[in-house]
Amino acid sequence: MTSGISPAAERTTRFHTPVAANTRLRELVARGARVLPLVVDRPTESGLDSDTPPAYGQVGRTGVALDSIDDMRVLLSGIPLDKVSLTLSVDAVAAPLILLYQLVAEEQGVPAERLRGSVRNDVLKEFITPGGTCLFPPAPSMRLTRDVLRYCRTGLPRWDVVSVCGHQLAEAGADPAQEVAFALTNGIAYVRTAAAAGVFVPRLALCLADGGNQAAVLAKFRAARRIWTRAMVEQFGPDRAGRAVLRRRVPSPWGVAAPRTGRPWPRADDSQEIEAAAVTLMDDIEGLGGAVRAVERRFQSTALSADIRPPGLPRVATPGPEAHAAHRRQTERLAKLRAWRVQSAVDDALIRLERAARVDQNVMVPMRSALAASATVGEICETLRAVWGTYPSLPGGR
Template identity: 50%
Template sequence: MSAAQYNARYRRLVGGGATVLSAGFDLPTQLGYDSDHPDAAGEVGRAGVAVDSLDDMRVLFGGVPLEAVSLYLTADGPAALLLLLYQLVAEEQGVEGERLRGTVRNDILTEYIVRGRGLFPLVPSLRLTADLFAYCRAELPRWRPLSLTGHRLVRAGASPVQEAAFVLSHGIEYVRTAEGAGLDVEEFASRLTFRSGRRVWARVMKERFGVRWPGVPGAWLPRFLVGDGIDAGIGGLLDRVEALGGAAAGIELGFQRHEIGWEGGILGAATVPGDQFRGGSAVVLRQRERLAKVRAWRHGQRVDGALGAVRAAAGGTGNVLYPLKDALAAGATVGEACGALREVWGECLAPNPPDEYRISFTGPPAREPAPKEPYSAPG
């Protein structure tokens, strides 16, 4: 799907009175590759929009009054870069950061479970997440920097209890990440969008972090997850994750994949309804042409200097989003910016077959894998 096709749809929606929009990205964009990268072959514009540069984001939101809409960005690994591109387009429209509203999914822990990989190794990925949290607090105060959902875990085979427990464990890991970045835990946690186990989450936040409020605004509890017995099941599995050192440590051991019996590889981007939004050879050629023009027209030395600043920040302790924003504004592509970070942080490759994971458990998974049926949120 091209940015122009998406834009036409946005303008129709806004013209009809819509105030909430969502953006889903193709697999290369989600993996931090430009459309002309060899690993992007066959996936450009499929089941989402290809965004390689600021130029693509301009097309995507051209003519859309960004101060009047709330945007949901379906992004995880490249969430920071895509949000920065959106902010840059808004600034070109004269919309300051404090007027932008929206949410970014940015759930890298679920990404590791269902895809078996991320853009970067887990520790620097959490560092980037912490930098995004801090950046949103300072520059985009109305933006929610994280949305936690469990539907992808269900697609990978998680039971309702596993879904809730693992999502809750991710929430704890992200709160710890925010706390480590010097953010106020109570303020940060109140900005999460969350969809699982309200009572367990409230208890965890009170007991482990001293948060006074009783729950998360906007959270819902599925009808089949009601009752003290279910809460006990969620809490028990949550305690097992915490005993390993938390969600991130469990992922490195392969615990979550082992428990849900997930033996798949990469779950791709969410399907976009309508064949007219599918990618194809025309989209691939268009994206390659656009990339060539961007690289020909930009100031090469300025881009090189900006990417050098990204590498320096990645190797230090400062917030990497500020030099990333400068690099993207100078004309660096998403793939080039991710490449600069990979040079310092390393790359996370697809895992080996499941029997070679670093799992420290014996015997079969705790439950048989659930049928891979489409997930429907409870009504």
């Protein structure tokens, strides 16, 4: 998810159906792979069921559609879950997908303490980058992140549940100082959230872009490491600071190179200049009340001026026969699921989820019950949207 997976490897899991994705995952395991990357399609990533009108033409287009526990069962059939580690490239919809993975593993007889995996789950980045999937406003999104951290501490102790994606900020137009500042303030926000929930984060992956001049890359990483170490020790003390794992990320698999903006930062000793500029930005964000409040005021997204942003992902072509077929298959699967499930059990579980979302209870427990009763990912997200609201799009943007 964050390193060691090439764009080509990511494309190996971009299939239209759980059946096809399962075939490919089995092939990877047979060849000795023990880390399995998984990319979901845009509707799943956006918390939408495949049979909803906005999903038409997008089902299975850039990844596998995972609407329910049925799809996760098919996807993981025959995979030795106690011997592999799954990496989920998702953010806002991380919570239900983690739970679906755990539920299917338990059906296969694999206890939670033997499950290994990681999920990106960098929700703050989604509010900054153009085209980000923002299911809920920033504060509820961080509340959900808190619940995931608290649940996984005991429910999935070997899972890494946050990875900060600075490289995607660079792809959105951030210069080195902005990339470092925005990524680190996001990381600090996650650690603060974990600490407030009584959870210690011993290691946090911070992924920075690896494009451009090698000396500039090294300077950026040196600056980030110094800032992070100092911030953690000052805010949490040397015993609870944990450590950051800085990882390099190659340019986007879509072929959009991170643009050079502002200073080119050409010299290796420019790490001090990057550090100074990043610290100034971080102080500005802290003055606004931290990363979450700054996101609410669109501080980071407006700092990336529109004229330097890359054009974004390739335009989606008019849905063709494959898109029609993928949509039809998933629609039929959902119809069968809803016909065979016990609807009263689903309704009761969703009511409990709604109640938990309205008060300060961990929503992961009722969410797990709803998913086990065959509630869909879209129904889970719609229930939470009804309580937490949605995030308004940028004018002329998302």
